[in-house]
Amino acid sequence: MFRRRRRDEVAADPDTSTDAPGEAAGGSDPQPAFDRPLFAGFDDDDPDAFRPGDAEARLEHGLERTRGGFMSRLRDYLGDGPGGPAWDDVEETLIAGDVGAALSMEIVERARQRRDPGGAEAAVRAELASLLVPRGGAWEPRSAAVGRPAVVLIVGVNGTGKTTTIGKLAARYTAEGRTVLLAAADTFRAAAIDQLLIWADRAGVQVVSHAPGADPGAVVYDAIDAAVARGADLVIADTAGRLHTKSSLMDELSKIRRIVDKRLPGAEPETLFVLDGTTGQNGLQQAKAFHDAVGLTGIVLTKLDSTAKGGIVFAIEHDLAVPVRFVGVGEGIGDLLPFDPDAFVAALFA
Ligand SMILES: Nc1nc2c(ncn2[C@@H]2O[C@H](COP(=O)(O)OP(=O)(O)OP(=O)(O)O)[C@@H](O)[C@H]2O)c(=O)[nH]1
């Protein structure tokens, strides 16, 4: 069923019903997402506003805490003091910044051996940059054939920023002139569907939704059908937050994936894992479990503005070899930046 720019209605397709995805709450989300402030930073007087603004300045702003936190200590220790760089402190600082213990040791070892003419800071900077997965250009979800939509599945544990990211992505691609359709496949809570409707309203895109409790796979199926019928370019599916340790819920994601493959053979949907940048090394375990279960094609690292430990970017790319595609640097609709490795490292050391 289509929804466009309506925030007061709840979808009401006949329920196709499935096992209660209710366990998805998993108990790790302290409060329902809908009760949280959703649009801090969004100008309500100008609801069509999507202003990505100057990406470089936004990135630096989003990384303020990280730069003032572990990065500023790192640079102090890398300075040419009387005894040279304090390598032990450099290693500890990297660990404290969420880079991970084994990887921090490796970085320091290799940086020391580099004997970079630019000094210790240049050496560490080069080592950090080398951990990031090389990209073949900007992220571009691909469709299986002309006239068929590209599909993006958004997955992750509870409360990491999935729905918010979908709103931001929808605004970004709509601003680029593409037709985006959202699939409300988090059917666990009515509030989750409502939340997506609000974001869709903000971004000016359509939503396909079923009744709360419906089969998420059926929602995605219908959304693809609707996208084909309407000539939409991109379907972005919201999914319920789930703990990576719950195998039945991970199976549900695989099922959604199979439905996309069946409905759009050869589509190769993008599966973006939304990782809360404030969760630290635990987030790495989550990402690995999701990667094993459904095969991730990219990562969105959210809440970078709320953490002083942006080093998780290096850990995750090194350990998973899955590229970070976007970073979330705030709660506003424009606070999602495409991830550019060079710009990221430059902003950290700026
Ligand atoms: N500071 C900051 N907050 C963010 C960012 N992205 C999301 N949030 C906030 O994180 C909270 C959770 O966001 P949601 O989009 O509801 O998260 P979710 O993953 O969809 O949650 P569930 O559906 O309950 O699993 C909200 O308060 C968002 O405003 C970000 O990049 N920075």
Ligand SMILES: [Mg+2]
């Ligand atoms: Mg959500």
